[in-house]
Amino acid sequence: MSEPSIVEPSRKTPVWGDYEVVVLGGGPAGITAALAAGQSGRKTILIEGYGFLGGAGTAAGLSTFCGLHAAVYGQHEQVVHGLCDDILERLRAMDGLNPPHLSVQDRIQAQAYDISAYKIAADELLGAAGVEILFHAIGVGCAMEGDDRIAALFVETKSGRFAIRGRIFVDASGDGDLAAWAGVPYEVGDGAGNMLYPTTMFRINGVDHKKAGDAWKLVPKLMEEAEKTGRRFPRKKPIVRPQRNPIEWRANLTQIRTPEGRAVNGIDAREFSYGEIEGRRQCWDVFAFIKEVTPGFDQAYIVEIAPQIGIRETRRIHGEYQLSQDDILGCRDFDDTIGVNGWPVEAHVAGDVKFLFAERDTRGFNQIPYRIVVPRKVENLFVAGRCASMTHEGQSSARVTGSCFVMGQAAGTAADLALADSTTPRTVDVAKLQRRLERDGAYLGRDR
Ligand SMILES: Cc1cc2nc3c(=O)[nH]c(=O)nc-3n(C[C@H](O)[C@H](O)[C@H](O)COP(=O)(O)OP(=O)(O)OC[C@H]3O[C@@H](n4cnc5c(N)ncnc54)[C@H](O)[C@@H]3O)c2cc1C
Helix, strand or coil, X not given: CCCCXXXXXXXXXXXXXXXXXXXXXXXXXXXXXXXXXXXXXXXEEEECCCCCCCCHHHHCCCCEECCCEEEECCEEEECCCCHHHHHHHHHHHCCCECCCEEECCCCEEEEEECHHHHHHHHHHHHHHCCCEEECCCEEXXXXXXXXXXXXXXXXXXXXXXXXXXXXXXXXXXXCCHHXXXXXXXXXXXXXXXCCCCXXXXXXXXXXXXXXXXXXXXXXXXXXXXXXXXXXXXXXXXXXXXXXXXXXXXXXXXXXXXXXXXCECCCCCHHHHHHHHHHHHHHHHHHHXXXXXHXXXXXXXXXXXXXXXXXXXXXXXXCECCCECHHHHHCCCCCCCEEEEECCCEEEEECCEEEEECCCCCCCCCEEEEHHHHCECCCCCEEECCCCCCECHHHHHHHCCHHHHHHHHHHHHHHHHHHHHCCCCHHHCCHHHHHHHHHHCCCCCCCCC
């Protein structure tokens, strides 16, 4: 048998540049982190593996913002503001934003957007903030300065491997890649090996919307009936809904498991690759059913299967605090609030999706503490987005776009403060950060 590993020759890696703030990942957390740092005048670079921004919101084909709204004492309102408003405004100006619609048992609002418009809106906003974007660059490791400071991020690009030096880093990779390379402790799943199940999303075109009507209510019923006669579907609670132009519908109804039935692991290269094939297979199979049985869908076709399988959960780092399900359901307050989250716990478990809401007629949102973006062990790093410091159940809620916008804006702003005050993320003056966030339009949920 051949040796299981080979020794690579050591090499000198050219430096791409020196930056004040280096952001890894261009999803919602990375976009707002880079925007906040760039708008503060910091020399900022954002590194993204794809050739466009948006993260799962574009690459995994979501096309709906969740977590921007809350049911506040029964009234639906937008509760995430700040840089989020700039993104929404730009999308609206591009005619790329639907009004909010009722989602999840009609108990909470979500808001659909046009995926291409979102990509361009993000390009333009980051460009206007002076952020350098390096697309098609994969972060692959880091160089440390001692045990607790990152000196540089290594990236692989089509022009070769480079080191990107920075003073402050923001890990917005969704997977906590940079944090893991730097030695930040983390966990994966619920402690018993279960992660939230991933989904491959697809969009359907050519729908006769007059005939289809509100078929989003009908499709789940048709699927339930078919199951009684032996047809099998990947999961319950399918979401099939019209886009801004109702000839196009989005479908969120697959569930990607290993042959043993576990959630495909997005940080296991072999499983991740297998999942792409399995996800597309499921899309094709379930679409054939929808086309056959749904009024108005007889001429419909799949216009796009998302570029990648949508991964809901991988690493969650250990930070100064872990946001939990009790915090979500109890609408908890924190002295170090950086914004709010009103999305319910949305657990993608085997074959189903389970929702848990805060009690009706409560405030309907929890505050998000600054400490969840401050990782243990490393002193010049923030971790924002779905890989921030949350329990498995807490992340099942606060992983959605609204909270990621909040965490990113706070991390980018705090990076500026840490640099200005020659301090570290852990010792940033939180009151000062909160004043800055409120000055910049963020809502911290302190008035209710
Ligand atoms: C199937 C599915 C459906 C969902 N539906 C909704 C929904 O309808 N509404 C909603 O609000 N939320 C939804 N979510 C949740 C939400 O989209 C994500 O949790 C959110 O996008 C997380 O944001 P993030 O910035 O933390 O990471 P991500 O959106 O995952 O972005 C991370 C980015 O970093 C890049 N990256 C990662 N590693 C590297 C690396 N090593 N080098 C370079 N680049 C890297 C990735 O390419 C990606 O662009 C859904 C999630 C899934 C999977």
